[in-house]
Amino acid sequence: MASEAVIIDPIHQFEIHPIGQHLSLFGTDISFTNSSLFMVVAVAVIGFIMIFGTRARALVPGRLQSAAEILYEFVSDTVKSTTGKEGLKFLPLVFSLFMFVMVCNFIGLVPGAYTVTSQVVVTFAFAVLVMTTVFLYGVFTHGLHFFGLFKPSGVPVLLLPLIIPIEVISFLSRPISLGMRLFANMLAGHIALKVFAGFIVMLSAAGGWVALSPLPMLMIVSLTALEFLVAGLQAFVFSILTCIYLNDALHPSH
Amino acid sequence: MSYESEKKEESEKKDRELSARLDALKSAILHEGAEAVDHKTADDSDHGTGKAMGIGMRVTSELVANVLVGTLLGWQIDKWFDTSPIFLLIFLLLGVASGFWNVYRIAMRPTAAQKKPSVKKP
Numbered sequence: 001m002a003s004e005a006v007i008i009d010p011i012h013q014f015e016i017h018p019i020g021q022h023l024s025l026f027g028t029d030i031s032f033t034n035s036s037l038f039m040v041v042a043v044a045v046i047g048f049i050m051i052f053g054t055r056a057r058a059l060v061p062g063r064l065q066s067a068a069e070i071l072y073e074f075v076s077d078t079v080k081s082t083t084g085k086e087g088l089k090f091l092p093l094v095f096s097l098f099m100f101v102m103v104c105n106f107i108g109l110v111p112g113a114y115t116v117t118s119q120v121v122v123t124f125a126f127a128v129l130v131m132t133t134v135f136l137y138g139v140f141t142h143g144l145h146f147f148g149l150f151k152p153s154g155v156p157v158l159l160l161p162l163i164i165p166i167e168v169i170s171f172l173s174r175p176i177s178l179g180m181r182l183f184a185n186m187l188a189g190h191i192a193l194k195v196f197a198g199f200i201v202m203l204s205a206a207g208g209w210v211a212l213s214p215l216p217m218l219m220i221v222s223l224t225a226l227e228f229l230v231a232g233l234q235a236f237v238f239s240i241l242t243c244i245y246l247n248d249a250l251h252p253s254h
Numbered sequence: 255m256s257y258e259s260e261k262k263e264e265s266e267k268k269d270r271e272l273s274a275r276l277d278a279l280k281s282a283i284l285h286e287g288a289e290a291v292d293h294k295t296a297d298d299s300d301h302g303t304g305k306a307m308g309i310g311m312r313v314t315s316e317l318v319a320n321v322l323v324g325t326l327l328g329w330q331i332d333k334w335f336d337t338s339p340i341f342l343l344i345f346l347l348l349g350v351a352s353g354f355w356n357v358y359r360i361a362m363r364p365t366a367a368q369k370k371p372s373v374k375k376p
Contacts, residue, residue, distance in 0.1 A: 165352075166352040167352070169324050169327065170352040170353075170356050173324075180315055181311055184315075185311070229304075233307055236304070237308040237311060241312070
């Protein structure tokens with residue numbers, strides 16, 4: 001039994017390795033990696049849906065066109081309902097983020113594909129982009145009034161030394177929670193899938209126990225269904241939180 | 255005369271056929287409409303579950319992130335001023351407090367939205 005050492009490494013799927021040769025620019029590694037490849041694939045998929053979907057401009061939309069329209073209307077409704085009409089100028093940002101995150105999540109579910117959003121660097125970069133936008137827009141349009149965000153109205157002066165650090169911490173924690181949630185969900189889901197798949201390998205290596213292998217298989221099937229839900233849901237949560245934070249920049253008074 | 259009556263009969267028959275078709279279409283539309291309404295309510299309930307799951311994930315990550323940020327801030331301030339572990343402890347507690355404060359705010363949002371908009375958030 002020990003003759004066959006089965007190495008099951010559920011983390012291996014998240015490894016980044018360059019495709020082709022190493023490239024570097026001013027000492028920074030800018031090689032084209034498997035992660036970059038799947039980012040390009042995601043952009044190509046989004047481009048296909050949006051460009052070919054809206055090309056026909058039919059009054060009665062076909063499948064691709066209605067998919068494109070539903071996605072667009074869904075995001076625009078989310079933006080409108082959380083930030084109001086004036087938030088629509090951020091629709092390009094929110095829509096791009098939503099589409100990219102969602103398509104990356106779904107592509108990651110294809111066996112063998114790489115999940116771009118399982119890298120904390122990627123999700124954290126999105127979160128920092130969102131929070132930088134919120135901060136810069138808030139400061140440029142409202143000036144010092146934007147910092148009223150940290151001082152809720154109707155709080156006694158005595159409590160202010162306590163409330164202001166709390167509000168500052170909760171503002172600073174936004175990009176972290178935004179980036180971490182997406183990354184952690186994708187990472188955990190994919191690791192869980194790999195671990196259960198590993199159980200099947202282990203059981204088949206253990207002789208008669210192979211009869212039990214349909215059990216982890218069932219688990220994989222249901223986890224995959226759950227992962228599809230999570231993939232869509234995380235993109236939705238990411239975009240709705242972006243809207244909520246943008247709402248703070250648009251209307252900073254608490 | 256007989257030709258006239260025949261024609262009249264024919265047109266009446268056409269009318270009846272037309273109205274029957276109209277009725278059939280109407281009932282079909284009603285049927286379809288009922289089905290569409292059913293779809294809509296099913297979608298809504300699905301959306302509700304998704305929304306609830308989203309809120310649950312938000313609450314979890316909010317709690318963790320606030321504690322993390324508070325701890326890191328306190329740790330960094332301690333490193334700057336060489337006052338370990340005073341600020342670490344203070345900011346850890348502040349982080350926990352802000353985590354719960356944010357969870358409270360998330361939990362209060364739905365009821366606040368149902369009330370009149372003039373009601374101030376706590």
